Amino acid sequence: MAYRYLFGPVCSRRLGVSLGIDLVPLKTCTFNCIYCECGRTTRLIGERHEYVPTGQVIAEVDEYLARAPDLDYVTFAGSGEPTLHSGIGEIISFIKDRYPRYRVAVLTNGALLGDPDVRAALMRADLVVPSLDAVSEEIFQEINRPCPGITAGEVVEGLTTFAREFTGEIWLEVFIVPGQNDTEEEILRLKSVIAAIGPDHVQVNTLDRPGAEIWVRPASSLALERIASTLGGSTEVIGEACSSQALPQKAAEVTDLLLATIRRRPCTINDLISTLGLRPAEISKCLRVLEAEGRIESVRERRGIFYRAV
Known part of the structure; x- marks a missing residue:
């Protein structure tokens, strides 16, 4: 069966063997990040809608998980911002009710976590992986290029509120862009804010494939280790992808x-x-x-x- 809204399973650098769920059309997002591996955002928007039919997504998930595949996570990710989809909470609840053995992860840029409806929709997930690349407004705008009206302060406030309410795990990602957010001053600002948010883990990442802007380059391993050391606590540098066994395919x-x-x-x-x-x-x-x-x-x-x- 060819799926429209599922992809993989893939062997993720962070999540192991993961079945992906893509809830929005290509490059529909609240951010237009300079480093995005999916390319430039073509629909920069902050309004939540049912971008693809919730019932059809659930039907595909049901058909796939009924086979009892060996997965580490079922992950809401893909080519846009998953929390823009108004039915994400319903889909998460379906998975947890029908297939409780599977852990659910949501990868998000965190822009909409200030919305109580978005926070409520994610409450049954096992893991949420939001990003926070800068707390200084100028740097935030330069790197993330958000939908008009979204500020660094609002993102931080939303993350802090969500972390206080959420009972699952939070792994916070910091994406390092050399020359943008890798100064000692900005890293120390991030450290202070991250301490207030209190995530379970912090993951430092950098460019691994072509980004939206061709001039963006990856940070060196040495720089990433230095930044991780400065942030302290449970901070780690994201490593290589896991290896998966080759399976016969038609x-x-x-x-x-x-x-x-x-x-x-x-x-x-x-x-x-x-x-x-x-x-x-x-x-x-x-x-x-x-x-x-x-x-x-x-x-x-x-x-x-x-x-x-x-």
Whole structure:
């Protein structure tokens, strides 16, 4: 079965084997981050809607989880901001009621956590992974380029309130952009705010594939370790993706899986091998066919050749 709203499972650097749920159209988001691996936001919006049919998402989730797959998480993520979808709480509740064995994670930029309805919708999740890249307003605006009206102060206040109410785990991500938010002053400001929020873990991340703006470059490993040390506590640098065992797949299934992954973010062959658990020869053959058909294109970056959807 080809799914419209599910993708993967992928082997995530943070979450292990994860089935993804994508609730909004491509690049529908509250932010237009300069580093976003999905590219520039095409629909910058702060209003919540039922962007895709809640019932259809639930039907796909039900069909997939009924097979009892071996997963570490069912994760709301994808190519936009999942909390923009007004039915996310209903979908989370369905999973927890019908398939309580599965842990639910939500990856969010945190922009809407000041909204009581959004906080209520996420209460049954097991893990929420919000981001906070800057607390200084100027730096926040430069990096995250939010929907008009969203400020750094509001994001921090929403995160703080959510952390006080939420009974699950919170892993806070800080994405480092050299020359933007890596100064000692900004890191110390972040440290103070993070202490007030009180997340269970803090994860320091940087560019791993092409970002929205071509001039954005990754921070060095040494810089990331220094920042993690300054932030202290349970801060860690996000590591490599886990490795998953190669599973036999039909050719059509491989094509669908590759396209679903590449549509959401550019990938190298090694990315696809590590995240999808497919054999290298299988992936290479499929990529050649897709590129010849004009369905994907390749671009050389510092980390290698990336494939992205056309």
